[in-house]
Amino acid sequence: MNAAIVFQSIKAHAKSAFFVGLGLSAVALMFAGLYDNMKHQIDTFSNILPDGIEAIIGNLATANTPEGWLSIELFAIFVPIGLSILGVVYGSSLIGREEESGTLELLLAGPTTRMKLVAQKFLALAKLLAIPALLLCLAVYIGTVWFPFSPDMGHVLAACASGWMLGLAFGSITFAAQAITGRRGIATAVGAGLFTALWLLNILSRLLDDWKDYEVFSIFYYFNNPGVLVDGMDWSKFMVLVSVVFVGFVLALFGLRKRDVGV
Template identity: 30%
Template sequence: MFEITNFEMGRRVRGTLLLSASLVVFIVLIVALFPSIQQSGADFDTYVQNLPEDARRAFIGNVESITTIDGYLASQFYQIAWLLGLGIYYAYAAASSVAGEVENDTLDLVLAHPVTRTRLVVGKYLALVPSMLVINAISFLAVYLGVQFIGEYLDPAYLFTLHAYSIVYFLACASLGMLASVRFDTARRARTVAVGGIFAMFLVDTTTFDTDYDWIGDFAFTRYFDVGKILTDGTISLHDFAVLAVAAIGLLVLSAELFERRDV
């Protein structure tokens, strides 16, 4: 299993570094814009308060003001680029793993070695974990140092908590991608389902929140990751964390079981 993990990790090094570099550039641009946003003061906050509730939840998140550094980063970086963007990325990456082997007719060569299908699924899944850790660490440093550079203060404990919590959310997204990967024969179809699933969750969460259909949003991973609340006051919900952890493990176990029974 760890041989598969090590091999897959090597294949992901370049992508991880490129993504990390892209995020650093984006973080620098976002942080550099904050002083001008702060100077505008009440105009931006008034605009935010007047947005429809579903639009505010989708694009701003659970923050009271975007003219404070924590609220600004939560709404302008973590709500979309982090929560949605990276969630989609890890679902996409996991969806490509097994389905890609099937599509390229290389699965038989892999299974010809003394490795079970379950070990193959788990090995490919675990290969995503180092990428998550590296991207979180680099982004954490970029955000913290960038905020220090412009003379603002952001509680490092809150920031660390957000990035640590991100891991279980990304694992849940990757598990959904893995489920799609073992279910479909082509990587393209698996990716479409995985990416569409994460995006659909995001939309359902934001459009059903605090409505008569609020219960539908309980199936969305994004419902259990409140970036604004974590970054602004360091509050995390152990219930939400447990839901994401159970989802990640449960979907991975289901993926392995389906792949064991599948005729390929």
């Protein structure tokens, strides 16, 4: 495998990955610092907040523990949105930007085959999305040192891994759409549209009893918040995310292989 292609791809996008990671880390440290003062007021907030708000920010009934506290807002909103959007952006641009600039043909004119190029770009996608997930996990650990805050770090690591895989799932779908169509805009629309639809389905399935059975059709269900923070990794749900990533990767392999790119 040509490590130079992976390195250059990461280098071109690393700044945004670090900024997202730093943003998530700042929120995590804020949550860690607030927990000791807020934990005794959570029941009051839980009683006055409407169900619609809890469907978005997370279940306040679990928030009186450090793990449950992290599951509201941070892992209910910031982590899934941040990593999923980052996945869509990277999925559409890792090959798409080079295709638009005309450098894709130059890469494929050398010893790199189409399938190797897809594998290298996909590895870069996975590594880029790992950056904010790892920074977030590190920030939570720092929060346990700085503040009276002691979540199970094994559960936190599992939640960060689930967030990474969620972002990679949306990234792989977008990546496949770009490889198949050759259109960066179409790929972005596919990824963003799917994200929006499944996010709304996830919220509606929590709000409406009639929609409860449909929650399994949303990829956010398998992100498993707050379950992964409170109870640890649910490997069956995690493997669903892995399966989506694998399918996206295979579709991208065959999509670019069959498409005319001028080489």
